[in-house]
Amino acid sequence: xxxxxxxxxxxxxxxxxxxxxxxxxxxxxxxxxxxxxxxxxxxxxxxxxxxxxxxxxxxxxxxxxxxxxxxxxxxxxxxxxxxxxxxxxxxxxxxxxxxxxxxxxxxxxxxxxxxxxxxxxxxxxxxxxxxxxxxxxxxxxxxxxxxxxxxxxxxxxxxxxxxxxxxxxxxxxxxxxxxxxxxxxxxxxxxxxxxxxxxxxxxxxxxxxxxxxxxxxxxxxxxxxxxxxxxxxxxxxxxxxxxxxxxxxxxxxxxxxxxxxxxxxxxxxxxxxxxxxxxxxxxxxxxxxxxxxxxxxxxxxxxxxxxxxxxxxxxxxxxxxxxxxxxxxxxxxxxxxxxxxxxxxxxxxxxxxxxxxxxxxxxxxxxxxxxxxxxxxxxxxxxxxxxxxxxxxxxxxxxxxxxxxxxxxxxxxxxxxxxxxxxxxxxxxxxxxxxxxxxxxxxxxxxxxxxxxxxxxxxxxxxxxxxxxxxxxxxxxx
Ligand code: MN
Numbered sequence: 001x002x003x004x005x006x007x008x009x010x011x012x013x014x015x016x017x018x019x020x021x022x023x024x025x026x027x028x029x030x031x032x033x034x035x036x037x038x039x040x041x042x043x044x045x046x047x048x049x050x051x052x053x054x055x056x057x058x059x060x061x062x063x064x065x066x067x068x069x070x071x072x073x074x075x076x077x078x079x080x081x082x083x084x085x086x087x088x089x090x091x092x093x094x095x096x097x098x099x100x101x102x103x104x105x106x107x108x109x110x111x112x113x114x115x116x117x118x119x120x121x122x123x124x125x126x127x128x129x130x131x132x133x134x135x136x137x138x139x140x141x142x143x144x145x146x147x148x149x150x151x152x153x154x155x156x157x158x159x160x161x162x163x164x165x166x167x168x169x170x171x172x173x174x175x176x177x178x179x180x181x182x183x184x185x186x187x188x189x190x191x192x193x194x195x196x197x198x199x200x201x202x203x204x205x206x207x208x209x210x211x212x213x214x215x216x217x218x219x220x221x222x223x224x225x226x227x228x229x230x231x232x233x234x235x236x237x238x239x240x241x242x243x244x245x246x247x248x249x250x251x252x253x254x255x256x257x258x259x260x261x262x263x264x265x266x267x268x269x270x271x272x273x274x275x276x277x278x279x280x281x282x283x284x285x286x287x288x289x290x291x292x293x294x295x296x297x298x299x300x301x302x303x304x305x306x307x308x309x310x311x312x313x314x315x316x317x318x319x320x321x322x323x324x325x326x327x328x329x330x331x332x333x334x335x336x337x338x339x340x341x342x343x344x345x346x347x348x349x350x351x352x353x354x355x356x357x358x359x360x361x362x363x364x365x366x367x368x369x370x371x372x373x374x375x376x377x378x379x380x381x382x383x384x385x386x387x388x389x390x391x392x393x394x395x396x397x398x399x400x401x402x403x404x405x406x407x408x409x410x411x412x413x414x415x416x417x418x419x420x421x422x423x424x425x426x427x428x429x430x431x432x433x434x435x436x437x438x439x440x441x442x443x444x445x446x447x448x449x450x451x452x453x454x455x456x457x458x459x460x461x462x463x464x465x466x467x468x469x470x471x472x473x474x475x476x477x478x
Contacts, residue, residue: 009079055087075124169198177270263291316444319344374415
């Protein structure tokens with residue numbers, strides 16, 4: 001289970017009695033936060049920082065504990081910030097500065113110099129905030145009494161993002177085949193994305209998968225088919241084509257399990273030894289939180305896995321999506337997002353139907369895929385691009401809507417949405433910013449989650465939404 005350490009600052013100037021009280025308060029506060037947050041993250045107290053050496057020691061604990069995804073820091077008393085410099089320079093995990101107090105109310109009738117000395121976060125946290133800023137350490141600030149619901153929820157949000165960053169740092173991405181020929185935005189610098197986000201992205205020949213695929217047993221295929229029949233409606237009579245997908249999914253599952261892979265890509269241009277492009281196989285894996293990018297798009301695949309992790313425990317849908325076509329009726333413009341095949345069933349508003357229909361590309365057998373209408377509601381659409389000298393994340397607020405009319409001849413999953421602040425500014429903003437045609441859509445996450453992720457990972461972010469102006473569009477250009 002992931003944990004956040006609670007690291008509190010003081011100093012040895014006040015004597016043993018005060019430090020004993022500080023330690024007792026820290027323990028009590030950590031216990032309270034742990035009880036409120038334990039569904040998301042555990043909270044564990046560390047010994048109080050009272051010298052530069054003790055700070056270094058505790059930060060080492062934070063760095064070295066594989067279960068720890070971040071640290072909550074707070075100054076109970078004054079804690080001279082030069083004591084924190086060397087420790088903070090070592091820190092390798094997300095940091096939350098919790099500006100709080102052990103006491104909620106000021107005891108007007110009884111407050112004396114001892115009480116004020118013991119409880120001086122308004123003083124100590126300013127000294128500490130300065131050094132975080134001076135050291136340019138990416139961090140989040142949460143202000144409020146630690147027992148208040150809104151404070152706890154703000155810490156929970158940090159915990160979700162910190163868990164996603166930890167997941168990102170350990171994520172392995174498998175590319176079956178390479179990037180689709182001639183396509184630009186889906187390509188990228190895999191050395192830089194490993195340095196920046198931690199993604200270990202490696203190419204595997206499709207033959208490596210085919211070798212496993214050939215050994216999949218009839219029993220394993222039957223078990224997978226039983227799962228499909230339970231989760232989805234079998235519309236097709238071409239059961240053999242569906243079995244082909246089941247066989248591919250079992251093979252993919254074995255491959256990613258063995259190599260601890262959390263996200264993968266394939267490409268219709270490299271399917272040697274397979275009969276179909278993975279359709280349901282990819283869709284059903286996405287339903288289990290495995291990241292996916294088509295056409296060798298490793299960045300979107302990795303980002304979708306990281307955001308699915310961030311959305312864990314939240315209501316809503318998160319997954320890969322591809323921009324396709326518009327309804328340009330003036331004032332009622334809508335976008336239809338879909339894909340040739342691989343839309344995650346997380347977006348299904350209706351029970352997905354399995355059908356087998358020609359793909360039109362790749363020269364393979366007709367692939368079985370899941371077909372459904374998408375969910376509705378407020379969402380974000382997020383993409384990642386490689387700008388040459390940096391990665392850029394673009395986050396647009398959108399509204400998923402019901403498709404105005406049926407599309408009986410479009411045999412893929414369909415998601416429709418409205419751009420914000422309006423169609424023209426929303427689309428122009430995305431285009432000026434160089435936004436991709438692959439993205440991650442989420443009804444569970446919000447812009448503020450992505451903002452926090454970008455701040456903590458030092459990633460450029462462009463946002464598009466109701467606050468976007470014409471002046472913004474000019475700024476987005478490069
Ligand atoms: Mn594409």
